[in-house]
Amino acid sequence: MADPSQPAIAVAVRGVAKRYGAVQALAGVDLEVKRGEFFALLGPNGAGKTTLISALGGLAIADSGTLTVMGHDVRTDYRAARRSVGIVPQELVFDPFFTVRETLEIQSGYFGLRDNGKWIDELLSKLALVSKARANMRSLSGGMKRRVMVAQALVHRPPVIVLDEPTAGVDVELRRTLWDFVRELNAAGHTIVLTTHYLEEAQELCSRIAMMRDGRIVALDTTANLLAAFSERVLRVKINCELPASLVASARDEGGGWWRIPVQDSAHVEDALAKLRAAGAAVESLEVAEPELEQVFLKIMRQRPEGS
Numbered sequence: 001m002a003d004p005s006q007p008a009i010a011v012a013v014r015g016v017a018k019r020y021g022a023v024q025a026l027a028g029v030d031l032e033v034k035r036g037e038f039f040a041l042l043g044p045n046g047a048g049k050t051t052l053i054s055a056l057g058g059l060a061i062a063d064s065g066t067l068t069v070m071g072h073d074v075r076t077d078y079r080a081a082r083r084s085v086g087i088v089p090q091e092l093v094f095d096p097f098f099t100v101r102e103t104l105e106i107q108s109g110y111f112g113l114r115d116n117g118k119w120i121d122e123l124l125s126k127l128a129l130v131s132k133a134r135a136n137m138r139s140l141s142g143g144m145k146r147r148v149m150v151a152q153a154l155v156h157r158p159p160v161i162v163l164d165e166p167t168a169g170v171d172v173e174l175r176r177t178l179w180d181f182v183r184e185l186n187a188a189g190h191t192i193v194l195t196t197h198y199l200e201e202a203q204e205l206c207s208r209i210a211m212m213r214d215g216r217i218v219a220l221d222t223t224a225n226l227l228a229a230f231s232e233r234v235l236r237v238k239i240n241c242e243l244p245a246s247l248v249a250s251a252r253d254e255g256g257g258w259w260r261i262p263v264q265d266s267a268h269v270e271d272a273l274a275k276l277r278a279a280g281a282a283v284e285s286l287e288v289a290e291p292e293l294e295q296v297f298l299k300i301m302r303q304r305p306e307g308s
Ligand SMILES: Nc1ncnc2c1ncn2[C@@H]1O[C@H](COP(=O)(O)OP(=O)(O)OP(=O)(O)O)[C@@H](O)[C@H]1O
Pocket: 020, 021, 023, 024, 025, 043, 044, 045, 046, 047, 048, 049, 050, 051, 052
């Protein structure tokens, strides 16, 4: 529940820029993630998502601007900021000579947590790693290593959890296990920031979304608003004759007797079906496709950048 002693803003990014040689990886990013949010950071390859996450974890130093985690500046108050965030990296970074449990114990040690056994047991259990606790890291499959990366990021029970493409190349079962666990953590009050190229995951899980392109935020709104503003419901019908003239203007021929008709709500669906009936068209098949984040994403990414 809301704890008034905790800041309302979990992550604040203000005017952050970062250049790697000729590449402007971040070109002035402003962003706030509220405490308790399940937030998505989306964008095509190279948009700057990982750079922003690295800056948040203190691994990359921004050229300008400020970043805070739970009110702690990542540069001037590094230790407190670092304690406040758990980052699951995109890349699998581990020491091959330690077992899974040792890896988690060593990570706990970095945070000065000596008696962390109970929480480590819980993490192993939640991430289905109990049977691998004594296995060496090098002997694990890629998906299992990924689970350990998640556990490692959570050993210190950080209030803010950042997951950088956690489900890239992992199987359906781990995805489900992982999302169930992350949802549980979010329900318990943890703030979640997620990057993913699986847009259906972001649509299902996240209440607010930022989209990045070329180091800038190009869209930032609730998932519902983004879907309402940029996406459409579509009625798809397969008919055995010509489409009535009253529907032709808005419809698109998909071939094979299928037509795609944009509809705003169920009244529009009924209206379109009534027009088909009135024209004597027999509907062989029909479906109503709900708005999809992928449509929104593609529309936003195709918009011309300002000033070009
Ligand atoms: N250490 C680095 N040295 C040089 N260039 C870098 C470095 N890290 C990132 N970049 C460049 O900065 C830009 C942003 O990269 P970044 O990894 O942040 O993108 P991303 O949105 O996370 O992409 P992806 O979806 O592929 O993970 C890219 O052009 C990348 O090549």
